[in-house]
Amino acid sequence: MAEIKVLGICGSPRKGATEHALQYALRIMEEKGAITNQVNLRKLKVHSCIHCDRCIKENTGRCMVFADDGDELVAQWESATTYLIASPVYSMGITPEIVNFISRLRPMRNRQIQQKEIQLPKVGSCITVGGTRHGGQETSAEIINNLYISRGILVCGGGGAYNAGTVWSKDQLEKNLLDDEEGMKTIRTIALRLMSAAKLLQDGFESNNKELLE
Numbered sequence: 001m002a003e004i005k006v007l008g009i010c011g012s013p014r015k016g017a018t019e020h021a022l023q024y025a026l027r028i029m030e031e032k033g034a035i036t037n038q039v040n041l042r043k044l045k046v047h048s049c050i051h052c053d054r055c056i057k058e059n060t061g062r063c064m065v066f067a068d069d070g071d072e073l074v075a076q077w078e079s080a081t082t083y084l085i086a087s088p089v090y091s092m093g094i095t096p097e098i099v100n101f102i103s104r105l106r107p108m109r110n111r112q113i114q115q116k117e118i119q120l121p122k123v124g125s126c127i128t129v130g131g132t133r134h135g136g137q138e139t140s141a142e143i144i145n146n147l148y149i150s151r152g153i154l155v156c157g158g159g160g161a162y163n164a165g166t167v168w169s170k171d172q173l174e175k176n177l178l179d180d181e182e183g184m185k186t187i188r189t190i191a192l193r194l195m196s197a198a199k200l201l202q203d204g205f206e207s208n209n210k211e212l213l214e
């Protein structure tokens with residue numbers, strides 16, 4: 001049985017509610033057998049892509065301009081089977097940290113198009129944390145979910161959590177998170193459903209491709 005490797009990415013520029021919410025979700029997934037890796041973007045330097053397209057033209061699979069943490073993070077992204085991106089809500093959207101990182105997936109573009117061998121389908125979900133009750137948690141989740149769709153990653157939601165784990169921090173770092181019982185319930189739901197979807201995909205992939213994998 002192959003491992004379920006979950007990459008959790010926290011897009012907050014500070015240690016606050018979002019980091020805590022992601023940690024909570026990853027712990028639940030670990031309890032169900034996942035191997036998790038939490039990356040906090042606040043600790044990394046990831047410059048935004050400047051669209052020079054050298055990585056595409058030369059098919060390098062890495063950035064040809066910035067020697068920062070971007071390429072290592074892209075490598076971690078490629079080796080994960082399951083994703084959980086968590087972002088604070090900024091102007092009803094996601095943080096620049098996440099946008100920067102997403103742009104750095106560009107060197108993978110050719111590889112994704114040229115890939116011939118059968119790949120395990122990947123799955124992702126997200127967590128969004130707003131300072132206001134209805135401050136754009138769902139619109140922010142839509143941006144992250146569209147990222148998954150654009151990269152061929154299946155999106156997992158539902159179970160009463162609709163499109164994400166959505167929490168209300170009241171702008172109080174992690175202090176008020178647990179008070180938002182409904183919000184924390186959506187995180188738990190998303191974590192469990194993501195785990196279950198990842199397992200289903202893996203089992204299905206292994207049984208459908210038994211001969212190829214032997």
Ligand SMILES: Cc1cc2nc3c(=O)[nH]c(=O)nc-3n(C[C@H](O)[C@H](O)[C@H](O)COP(=O)(O)O)c2cc1C
Pocket residue numbers: 012013014015016017018019088089090091092093129130131132133134135136169170171172173174
């Ligand atoms: C620039 C900026 C924009 C923000 N925009 C929103 C917003 O549109 N809606 C909202 O509910 N909260 C907004 N907030 C509040 C944060 O989403 C909220 O405090 C969140 O919990 C921060 O997460 P953190 O503690 O992990 O940093 C904004 C905060 C900042 C700094």
